[in-house]
Amino acid sequence: MGRARFGKGAGQIALVGVLAALSLIVLYLSAVSPAAQLGIVAIAGVFPAGAVVSAGLGAGFFCYGAAGLLGLLLVPDKANALLYLLFFGLWPMLKSLLERLPSRPAEWAGKLAAFNAVLTLCWFGLKALFLPFLPSALTAAWMVYAAGNVAFVIYDIGFSKLIAFYVARVDKVLRKAS
Template sequence: MAGRASDSTRRTALGGVLAAGSLAVMWLACFFPTGKLGLTAAAGLFPIGAVIAAGRAAGLLCWAAASVLGLLLLPDKGVALMYLCFLGLYPTVKSRMENVKSRVVEWVGKFAFLNLALSICWFVFRSLFLPALPQWIGEKTWLVYLVGNVVFLIYDIGLSRLIGAVMVRLRPGRGR
């Protein structure tokens, strides 16, 4: 049909536009040190929109494009690496894990993904994320994992509620 974009073209365009949104929010994170983690997490909302609107492939496209552009263009590579390793990819992983029939397997998978990403960030990229890290924290790595897992649990529950609210709002037949 002439003049109408195919479904795959629309999904690709949506992934690209949402990647640009992610990149813009990550750019802001580079200039607000106290809000770096929060703004990078907010940048991770764009892949969620892609997954909801166009499926996991669009979410992965959004994550990949924003990650590559972030590594190339952002002045603070730590922001791009946080997005790349966890905050941008997790929405797609979350959508996949929540399709698992067993709640136990779902949560084990989620926490395994978190701890793998946390290990990469802690042991490989720590100097980029936290260059002025107090020495006592470096000696108590278990504390980083404990706090990280607790914060992740709260993050995941909040993210699920946000996604649920968006899904209710977008439900067909709902008056706007």
């Protein structure tokens, strides 16, 4: 992930604009959904990954920034927009950068450090906003970190598989069309 495959110019700008709009739509759906809001915010983070794969790292940051800032302005549930900005929207670019590290242990150490930094910010700084849904059994910080890290590893592995699917199916079609 990270090499631009889509041509430069208007086509690339249009692709990134469409991906940012799709990300914003899914982010809005997370705010009006009665359940699975965290999962829907995670899905909104898939679109910047498409921008990174098809148009490069800069395009991914642009897609993320546009959807995130518009999300703060337009999405009724600001916590979802903030969660997108703090982690799910930013993750595709961080993942791309961290997967360039020369060793697998360094890559995973960086990924876990990034996730735990965001989790720490949410736990200590924004707990009332982000973590009110936690069951009473998970009120101890060590339990939140343990469960969070397991969930993150599963999320990252699944996200990698989703990116591989995008490269094989969607990006392939986009390259033929450009």
